[in-house]
Amino acid sequence: MSAVTLSKSLQVALLQFHAGADKAANLKKVTEYITRALAHTPKPDLLVLPECFQSPYAVDQFKNYAEKIPDGETTQLLSQLAKKNRVAIIGGSIPEFDESDGGLYNTSVVFNPAGEVVAKHRKVHLFDISIPGGITFKESDSLKPGNKATVFEVPELETVFGLAICYDIRFPELAMIASRRGAGVMAYPGAFNTVTGPKFWTKFAVARAIDNQNYVLMCSPARNPAGGYQAYGHSMVVDPSGNVLVEAGHDEDIVYAELQRDVVEEARRNIPISVQRRFDIYDDVSKDPVVSAL
Numbered sequence: 414m415s416a417v418t419l420s421k422s423l424q425v426a427l428l429q430f431h432a433g434a435d436k437a438a439n440l441k442k443v444t445e446y447i448t449r450a451l452a453h454t455p456k457p458d459l460l461v462l463p464e465c466f467q468s469p470y471a472v473d474q475f476k477n478y479a480e481k482i483p484d485g486e487t488t489q490l491l492s493q494l495a496k497k498n499r500v501a502i503i504g505g506s507i508p509e510f511d512e513s514d515g516g517l518y519n520t521s522v523v524f525n526p527a528g529e530v531v532a533k534h535r536k537v538h539l540f541d542i543s544i545p546g547g548i549t550f551k552e553s554d555s556l557k558p559g560n561k562a563t564v565f566e567v568p569e570l571e572t573v574f575g576l577a578i579c580y581d582i583r584f585p586e587l588a589m590i591a592s593r594r595g596a597g598v599m600a601y602p603g604a605f606n607t608v609t610g611p612k613f614w615t616k617f618a619v620a621r622a623i624d625n626q627n628y629v630l631m632c633s634p635a636r637n638p639a640g641g642y643q644a645y646g647h648s649m650v651v652d653p654s655g656n657v658l659v660e661a662g663h664d665e666d667i668v669y670a671e672l673q674r675d676v677v678e679e680a681r682r683n684i685p686i687s688v689q690r691r692f693d694i695y696d697d698v699s700k701d702p703v704v705s706a707l
């Protein structure tokens with residue numbers, strides 16, 4: 414496993430706002446929130462946006478907001494904002510249209526402070542659930558799943574990140590892959606809801622932080638009583654020991670935190686689980702493993 418790659422000190426901001434039906438208004442709001450976040454002292458090095466920040470979170474609506482990446486207007490706008498402000502941006506997610514296969518994807522695009530695209534993650538695990546009396550949602554009605562784990566470095570931030578989207582957090586493998594490739598930070602733009610959020614949001618953030626001993630960034634849309642899907646909110650930053658450093662409520666807000674390399678290194682030094690793994694006995698759990706009943 415490679416050494417942790419995280420800046421000595423990294424200032425992050427999570428921008429929790431909601432999107433409505435008007436795409437132009439949503440993009441105006443992104444610009445406003447980015448401007449607001451950058452007025453904060455200390456100035457953030459990294460901004461994280463929510464899942465589906467330029468469209469409603471609705472399977473029958475995604476096609477109306479979908480764009481090509483990197484040519485689409487949202488990617489172009491975020492690129493300009495990153496470059497103009499010399500800030501890295503994890504661009505939440507947008508519905509992506511891929512001309513080559515005609516598919517729609519739930520996709521997060523990442524920009525370095527020069528405005529260049531440095532990573533793209535397509536949601537790997539689609540949110541297909543049905544809870545009687547709770548919520549039914551089927552992303553696969555209109556989306557295709559991505560098929561890659563996403564790990565990337567932003568050299569200007571001296572940091573390696575893992576990136577996944579919302580429901581992906583329920584599958585620990587993506588975060589473990591990132592951590593084993595040196596990530597000190599795992600970012601999840603995500604829109605849990607008022608049924609699953611209270612039960613699971615914080616638990617998963619804490620779990621992914623302590624099982625890999627890295628920071629976890631969770632950025633949600635704000636709740637929008639006028640909208641359809643009711644997002645949970647509660648954007649948060651969790652440290653490698655599972656402490657919630659900052660947490661928003663469910664309204665629009667921006668939360669800030671400082672991430673420190675020393676904190677990751679100390680957690681891993683004190684309890685060295687990453688080098689104590691026994692891949693010799695559970696190297697591929699997708700295959701029927703040899704188990705002992707005695």
Ligand SMILES: NC(=O)CC(=O)C(=O)O
Binds near residue numbers: 540
């Ligand atoms: N919206 C999601 O992708 C996931 C979610 O809400 C949940 O896992 O709960």
